[in-house]
Amino acid sequence: MKKRSLNFMLCLVLSFTLTGCWNRNELNTLAVIQALGIDMMEDGQINLTIQLLKPGVLQGAPAQTKGEGGGGPCVWIATVKGKTITEAIRNATTQVDRRLFASQNKVVVIGETAAQSGLSPLLDYYFRYNKPRELAYIFVAKGKAEDIINAENEQEKVPGKAIENLAKASLNTSKAPEVTFHDLQRSLVSKTSSSFLPGLELVKRPAGTTIEKQVELCGTAIFKKDKLVGWFDGKESRGLLWVLGKVKSGILVVKSPEDESQKVVLEIIRASSKITPELIDGKPTVTVEVKEEGNLGEQMSSVDLSNPDAFRELEDKQAEAIKEEINAALSKAQEWGVDLFKFGTEYHRKFPAEYPELEKNWEEEFKNMVVNVEIDAKVLREGQASKPIRAEKKTE
Amino acid sequence: MLEGGKISARQMILLVFVSRVIYWITSLPVLLAPPANQDVWIDLWMAVPIYWIVALPFYFLAKRFPQQSFYEYTQAITGKAGPWLGILYVLFLLHITGLTLTNFSEFFTTAVMPETPSLFFVISLTLIAAYAVYHGIEVLGRLSELIAPIIMIAIIGVVLLLVNDMNLQELTPFLEKGIYPSIFTGLSPVGQTIEIIEVAIILPFLNDLRKTKKVFIYAPLLLVFFLFILTFSELTVLGDDLAKTYTYPFYNIVRLIHVGDFLERIEVIHVTIWILGMFVKTAFQYYVIVLGIGQLFHLKSYKPLILPMGIIIVASTNMLGSNVVAFREFLSFEIYDWYTMFFILFIPSLLLLTAVLRKKGEYSK
Numbered sequence: 001m002k003k004r005s006l007n008f009m010l011c012l013v014l015s016f017t018l019t020g021c022w023n024r025n026e027l028n029t030l031a032v033i034q035a036l037g038i039d040m041m042e043d044g045q046i047n048l049t050i051q052l053l054k055p056g057v058l059q060g061a062p063a064q065t066k067g068e069g070g071g072g073p074c075v076w077i078a079t080v081k082g083k084t085i086t087e088a089i090r091n092a093t094t095q096v097d098r099r100l101f102a103s104q105n106k107v108v109v110i111g112e113t114a115a116q117s118g119l120s121p122l123l124d125y126y127f128r129y130n131k132p133r134e135l136a137y138i139f140v141a142k143g144k145a146e147d148i149i150n151a152e153n154e155q156e157k158v159p160g161k162a163i164e165n166l167a168k169a170s171l172n173t174s175k176a177p178e179v180t181f182h183d184l185q186r187s188l189v190s191k192t193s194s195s196f197l198p199g200l201e202l203v204k205r206p207a208g209t210t211i212e213k214q215v216e217l218c219g220t221a222i223f224k225k226d227k228l229v230g231w232f233d234g235k236e237s238r239g240l241l242w243v244l245g246k247v248k249s250g251i252l253v254v255k256s257p258e259d260e261s262q263k264v265v266l267e268i269i270r271a272s273s274k275i276t277p278e279l280i281d282g283k284p285t286v287t288v289e290v291k292e293e294g295n296l297g298e299q300m301s302s303v304d305l306s307n308p309d310a311f312r313e314l315e316d317k318q319a320e321a322i323k324e325e326i327n328a329a330l331s332k333a334q335e336w337g338v339d340l341f342k343f344g345t346e347y348h349r350k351f352p353a354e355y356p357e358l359e360k361n362w363e364e365e366f367k368n369m370v371v372n373v374e375i376d377a378k379v380l381r382e383g384q385a386s387k388p389i390r391a392e393k394k395t396e
Numbered sequence: 397m398l399e400g401g402k403i404s405a406r407q408m409i410l411l412v413f414v415s416r417v418i419y420w421i422t423s424l425p426v427l428l429a430p431p432a433n434q435d436v437w438i439d440l441w442m443a444v445p446i447y448w449i450v451a452l453p454f455y456f457l458a459k460r461f462p463q464q465s466f467y468e469y470t471q472a473i474t475g476k477a478g479p480w481l482g483i484l485y486v487l488f489l490l491h492i493t494g495l496t497l498t499n500f501s502e503f504f505t506t507a508v509m510p511e512t513p514s515l516f517f518v519i520s521l522t523l524i525a526a527y528a529v530y531h532g533i534e535v536l537g538r539l540s541e542l543i544a545p546i547i548m549i550a551i552i553g554v555v556l557l558l559v560n561d562m563n564l565q566e567l568t569p570f571l572e573k574g575i576y577p578s579i580f581t582g583l584s585p586v587g588q589t590i591e592i593i594e595v596a597i598i599l600p601f602l603n604d605l606r607k608t609k610k611v612f613i614y615a616p617l618l619l620v621f622f623l624f625i626l627t628f629s630e631l632t633v634l635g636d637d638l639a640k641t642y643t644y645p646f647y648n649i650v651r652l653i654h655v656g657d658f659l660e661r662i663e664v665i666h667v668t669i670w671i672l673g674m675f676v677k678t679a680f681q682y683y684v685i686v687l688g689i690g691q692l693f694h695l696k697s698y699k700p701l702i703l704p705m706g707i708i709i710v711a712s713t714n715m716l717g718s719n720v721v722a723f724r725e726f727l728s729f730e731i732y733d734w735y736t737m738f739f740i741l742f743i744p745s746l747l748l749l750t751a752v753l754r755k756k757g758e759y760s761k
Contacts, residue, residue: 185638189635349568
């Protein structure tokens with residue numbers, strides 16, 4: 001009997017521990033960060049633009065844009081200043097009544113001036129603190145990050161979500177990279193490699209539309225170590241991705257083999273790359289081999305291309321187009337002395353004995369490096385149409 | 397007789413496995429041991445022979461005194477100095493238990509719940525461990541049998557989910573510094589494995605004493621195999637530079653898991669096995685401490701010692717280091733391994749030498 005009552009008491013006491021966690025976070029006490037913009041002001045202070053979710057509005061309103069009977073915008077923007085990121089986030093509590101919650105944040109945009117002054121000081125907070133995710137996407141704004149975060153979006157109720165989707169959709173053209181914090185960390189930690197991030201810019205829309213300006217992906221921001229040095233346009237960005245073997249899909253437009261005035265579209269199906277470092281008389285020489293498979297995606301001419309000769313010619317043109325993109329990226333990277341292609345790491349892997357000597361002066365070595373580009377491009381299929389709809393008879 | 401229970405060789409091996417591998421799923425100091433580069437995953441296999449060498453004194457001592465625990469034969473060998481040596485070992489194990497609990501709460505306050513007082517984690521774990529210790533060695537053995545498979549499945553499952561993120565190129569250049577540094581890489585995990593003393597203490601409770609050799613041979617193999625899995629996945633997912641930067645590299649790669657858009661944020665699995673494993677580890681260390689005091693002072697039961705010792709353990713966690721940096725510096729390869737080596741290699745070897753010279757134990761007959 002005594003034991004039973006003791007057990008009963010124990011159950012009663014233990015039930016008090018089941019009420020929940022020590023520092024619980026209820027949704028209605030949190031301000032969920034959707035996107036974060038980091039700008040550097042002229043006086044060296046950090047300006048944070050925080051896009052915060054209004055969960056009530058998101059749930060209540062039908063899927064409409066604002067002004068059409070919906071409950072207004074689903075997010076609001078807090079702008080705070082501070083000497084460091086952490087201080088700025090703490091300063092936000094003077095205007096945000098709820099606790100800032102960074103775990104759901106998948107978009108971080110860094111302003112151009114902040115990027116020029118160096119990434120690593122800005123990101124230490126992200127690597128140290130336990131809440132932000134390593135899988136968040138990171139961008140560089142052309143101009144101020146504040147404007148990007150402030151911009152609205154036609155499609156998505158939460159503009160931050162739209163930016164995240166842009167990063168995921170970048171593989172359709174492969175004209176901008178998709179970079180998460182984890183990827184960035186890995187390139188920042190390397191002694192020889194340089195980093196790159198996708199760029200965002202605000203583009204004016206035609207008059208009369210509900211939203212004046214919208215956010216668009218624009219090429220790649222190139223960093224020397226962790227400082228912004230310049231931008232790659234779409235073509236150069238893809239050149240970079242070719243070498244890294246990160247091209248997933250995309251479109252190559254070449255001139256038609258039979259009719260120079262018309263365009264033929266080749267769709268990239270898959271691509272891979274191989275980097276072979278060599279030392280010739282102590283001088284580094286790199287061979288980049290890119291293997292690509294494409295389909296005939298579209299053609300504007302009325303010439304029947306479905307014969308082996310034309311396909312072979314298309315393959316040559318495709319290889320030429322890829323080579324041109326790679327060379328554009330290579331020459332710019334060598335001019336700036338930024339090893340975006342992880343060539344240094346490849347030398348470390350293949351020539352561990354010579355590497356310490358090379359590493360000392362890697363920037364010069366990279367600038368003067370001879371890079372051979374070899375393309376193996378194939379055109380495999382032609383879709384469901386074997387001939388254009390008004391095919392001309394080939395004149396023999 | 398302080399302890400009437402018996403455990404099997406398998407339970408003993410799993411007890412060692414849980415106690416050691418659970419620590420490696422957060423901190424992995426082997427990454428920082430020389431050569432501290434991408435070759436650690438292969439160099440660490442050198443730990444297996446080093447384990448066997450370190451186990452030799454314990455093995456021969458156990459052969460000479462099959463019915464006695466480490467504390468008991470220490471007294472039989474050294475005579476009057478025996479109790480003092482025993483107390484030294486109790487204090488050493490107390491220190492290690494304090495370090496274990498500090499590590500347990502530091503992980504929580506750093507990575508999971510920064511605002512909860514660390515004393516809360518320490519007290520709750522010590523209380524549960526005290527309950528397990530109260531029920532003796534058989535309960536510990538069965539606990540290890542229950543929890544070890546959970547830990548194995550969780551680790552292997554997590555690593556399989558990460559296969560997509562692994563980049564085998566991170567492991568090249570292969571053996572950059574040659575084979576020589578692997579001796580140091582091998583020393584690092586062995587130095588941390590104070591569980592070898594705990595095994596020597598509970599060896600007389602083995603239900604089949606002929607299996608002593610089996611414990612000493614297979615436990616290191618299992619440990620090094622899992623150390624290899626952890627190191628390999630961390631190096632291939634993070635690369636050696638980044639893996640060294642992180643305080644808790646395995647926790648960070650668990651955070652990186654994303655399969656499609658639905659299977660992510662599964663670090664709670666890591667936290668769950670961390671609590672389960674730390675419970676077994678703490679209980680095991682707690683048990684050998686109170687058993688040691690019981691055997692040194694020839695008490696009839698160690699049970700009255702459990703709660704007072706629990707209070708000492710909880711109190712000691714607060715005194716071990718002024719902050720986490722000092723704590724980690726102590727646990728680093730350069731300091732901690734030499735500290736433990738004194739207890740797991742130096743003293744046992746001297747004991748064995750003394751036993752041979754003074755013709756103590758069964759072999760002398």
